[in-house]
Amino acid sequence: MRGVVQGVGFRPFVYRLAQEEGLAGFIGNDTDGVTIEIEGAPERIESFRSRLRAEAPPLSRIDSVTFREVLPKQEKEFRIIASEVHGQVSTGIPADAATCPDCLRELLDPADRRYRYPFLNCTNCGPRFTITRRIPYDRPQTSMARFKMCLACQAEYDDPASRRFHAQPNACWECGPRLWLAGADGVEIPSADPVAACIDRLVTGEIMAIKGIGGFHLSVDATKEDAVTRLRQRKHRYGKPLAVMVRDLDAARALCELTAEEQSLLNTPARPIVLARARFNSGIASSVAPGIPWLGIFLPYAPLQHLLFADTRVRALVMTSANLSEEPIAIDNDEARDRLANVADAFLLHDREILQRCDDSVAAVVDGAPQLIRRARGFVPLGIPLPFDSPPLLAVGGHLKNVFTLARGRFAYQSQHLGDLENITGLDFFRESLAHLMHTFQIEPGFVVHDLHPGYLSTSWAKEWAAERNLPLIAVQHHHAHIVACMAEHSLEGPVIGLSLDGTGYGTDGRVWGGEVFIARRDGPDPASFERFAHLAYVPMPGGEAAIREPWRMALGHLHAAGYNVESPEILSLVGATAQEARIVRRMIERGLNAPLTSSLGRLFDAVAAVVLKRREVDYEAQAAIELEGCAIDESDDTSPYAMPITGSDLKRHIPARITLQLLWEGILEDLRDGVSQAQIAARFHSAIATALIQAASSARSATGIAAVALSGGCLHNRRLARLLREGLEREGFEVFRHKQVSPGDGGLSYGQAVVAAAILRKRKAES
Numbered sequence: 001m002r003g004v005v006q007g008v009g010f011r012p013f014v015y016r017l018a019q020e021e022g023l024a025g026f027i028g029n030d031t032d033g034v035t036i037e038i039e040g041a042p043e044r045i046e047s048f049r050s051r052l053r054a055e056a057p058p059l060s061r062i063d064s065v066t067f068r069e070v071l072p073k074q075e076k077e078f079r080i081i082a083s084e085v086h087g088q089v090s091t092g093i094p095a096d097a098a099t100c101p102d103c104l105r106e107l108l109d110p111a112d113r114r115y116r117y118p119f120l121n122c123t124n125c126g127p128r129f130t131i132t133r134r135i136p137y138d139r140p141q142t143s144m145a146r147f148k149m150c151l152a153c154q155a156e157y158d159d160p161a162s163r164r165f166h167a168q169p170n171a172c173w174e175c176g177p178r179l180w181l182a183g184a185d186g187v188e189i190p191s192a193d194p195v196a197a198c199i200d201r202l203v204t205g206e207i208m209a210i211k212g213i214g215g216f217h218l219s220v221d222a223t224k225e226d227a228v229t230r231l232r233q234r235k236h237r238y239g240k241p242l243a244v245m246v247r248d249l250d251a252a253r254a255l256c257e258l259t260a261e262e263q264s265l266l267n268t269p270a271r272p273i274v275l276a277r278a279r280f281n282s283g284i285a286s287s288v289a290p291g292i293p294w295l296g297i298f299l300p301y302a303p304l305q306h307l308l309f310a311d312t313r314v315r316a317l318v319m320t321s322a323n324l325s326e327e328p329i330a331i332d333n334d335e336a337r338d339r340l341a342n343v344a345d346a347f348l349l350h351d352r353e354i355l356q357r358c359d360d361s362v363a364a365v366v367d368g369a370p371q372l373i374r375r376a377r378g379f380v381p382l383g384i385p386l387p388f389d390s391p392p393l394l395a396v397g398g399h400l401k402n403v404f405t406l407a408r409g410r411f412a413y414q415s416q417h418l419g420d421l422e423n424i425t426g427l428d429f430f431r432e433s434l435a436h437l438m439h440t441f442q443i444e445p446g447f448v449v450h451d452l453h454p455g456y457l458s459t460s461w462a463k464e465w466a467a468e469r470n471l472p473l474i475a476v477q478h479h480h481a482h483i484v485a486c487m488a489e490h491s492l493e494g495p496v497i498g499l500s501l502d503g504t505g506y507g508t509d510g511r512v513w514g515g516e517v518f519i520a521r522r523d524g525p526d527p528a529s530f531e532r533f534a535h536l537a538y539v540p541m542p543g544g545e546a547a548i549r550e551p552w553r554m555a556l557g558h559l560h561a562a563g564y565n566v567e568s569p570e571i572l573s574l575v576g577a578t579a580q581e582a583r584i585v586r587r588m589i590e591r592g593l594n595a596p597l598t599s600s601l602g603r604l605f606d607a608v609a610a611v612v613l614k615r616r617e618v619d620y621e622a623q624a625a626i627e628l629e630g631c632a633i634d635e636s637d638d639t640s641p642y643a644m645p646i647t648g649s650d651l652k653r654h655i656p657a658r659i660t661l662q663l664l665w666e667g668i669l670e671d672l673r674d675g676v677s678q679a680q681i682a683a684r685f686h687s688a689i690a691t692a693l694i695q696a697a698s699s700a701r702s703a704t705g706i707a708a709v710a711l712s713g714g715c716l717h718n719r720r721l722a723r724l725l726r727e728g729l730e731r732e733g734f735e736v737f738r739h740k741q742v743s744p745g746d747g748g749l750s751y752g753q754a755v756v757a758a759a760i761l762r763k764r765k766a767e768s
């Protein structure tokens, strides 16, 4: 059996099943899963087979089962064998899982010996990845090693009939980790009930740093405007939305309008933060998520969090990663005291060490299906299937929202979300996580895969690391990696029409790509190749990277390219720029100084948001685009899109078509003059983009006969755009493929890099 079947209580489950069916044989771990041998009466074996899937433990995931008959051995009993069965043992570490219903019942049951114990867990729940130092996943290799189990816990651990049989972090009041309160100076404040003391402080508006599963959270009462504002000021985080934790689904429904899919996503064992439509007047402070109609909400996933919400005084808590701006999340008690002394008013600490930093995951239901925005706690390090065998390799990902991938055999292991690789702290986190995952899965990469961009820190790091180890390098184009990631999730060999839509990626012509229509293949003739069929017309990005933080620059770049005089009074007032700013930008563009050309769709969103919403600057990447999407949320699709004609395309001469933007800008400016609402302009803009891309896909189909479309890139986080594209493409008879387990944004990039590299290596091998 392949899938997530190790460290999730699978062997004891199969043991119990075999006992109940009166079957003999054995079960053992092997490289990618488990091997089971079973012997007994045919009808019993049949029943065993069907129950295997139907009753599998909640945290397991069965990807495939292969059956083979062997000669009976006249065995009498069923055994769990510790040694390997086939090939190299890879006892992967499971992901951290939310407190299960059985443990929750015990936690709140005054008669239970673990009543209100903040660290209870069992085989079906609890920390895994974040407390494990190395494989095999056994207690001595985890940060639970220093806690010696008491007799009662040990008895459960040894009993195959117990829910805590081989539950590595098993603990109780008697023998396990403890919790305490500390002041801002880190000194313990004696308290009989640290949880109650923490709540006393939260309800008076204090900022608490609470040690969790994958790191510290900074927490305040989410209904208190002044507390939230104080947290933002101290954390130097101004615009970016903050996540809110609530007691249960009922409480979540009171804050947000939730679809059935969103409710089940909130309730999965990974307990991601889910971005959902916020209700008006729900009592949540408006500074929690300013300027957007969504709220990031999640449910308690650790016993300590359940204890906080067991108190009726607590309704909704801001729970945000404890760090300053873009630093990695703090995990160590001393580290937290050092880094957060000026942010938190007090600390809730414990003595179970966190060995792997892991932020909360972020997801959303986009066009009816769950989509990961940030893949971290609860998902890492679960293997993602690969479409074919890969040699051991490392793909380092991109620049922003970095995630690396280690591939081997039929699985890719993605790191947790590591954040932006812009400085040494980010790179340290990258190194720390890489060493841990290489060790965990015993993967020694034979190849290093990186982005084409020569300036990325990840690229220069990859080159250095490969040189030290004498390993060959493979470079993969950014948008090609996005599309191949989506293809690989569906085992597509291609060719497909790939719509690769995002903010920034280095093109083969040295320009900044991001609004791309590809003809993409995974395999031959050259797996590294793709055809650029069409792209958004190039416009200048005045100031380079500065244009990302200051959308007014992008707006002037676009308007200049569309033929407008950017120093005219009308344009100045539209964009909110001074005459001097416009003059400097015009000179930059005309002299080609620090004004790289881009075909980015993300930057077009920024420019339109700058003009329509008067959003001059942003606090985080894509803020303007997100606000533009939010602004259109209640508009119907029945709007006449702006015209975006496509010109010139010659596949034979490798000249891509260009999606032109002059008429789009003419239309937007005319609507603004006519007093058309922001919401309607935003909706018409979304429709225009979708219509133009669908037209480009149709031309690509006419030229090639290909009718499959893969959608990828960070712009696919935009629900309205994702839905319009899928609906429109299906109406035109296309088959549409979207991401499932991997993020469409840059978090999914390294998975695509790994697949492109594996395809190249497979081809080389076949040829030699």
Ligand SMILES: [Zn+2]
Binding pocket: 099, 100, 101, 102, 103, 104, 121, 122, 123, 124, 125, 126
């Ligand atoms: Zn449990």
Ligand SMILES: [Zn+2]
Binding pocket: 149, 150, 151, 152, 153, 154, 171, 172, 173, 174, 175, 176
């Ligand atoms: Zn105990």
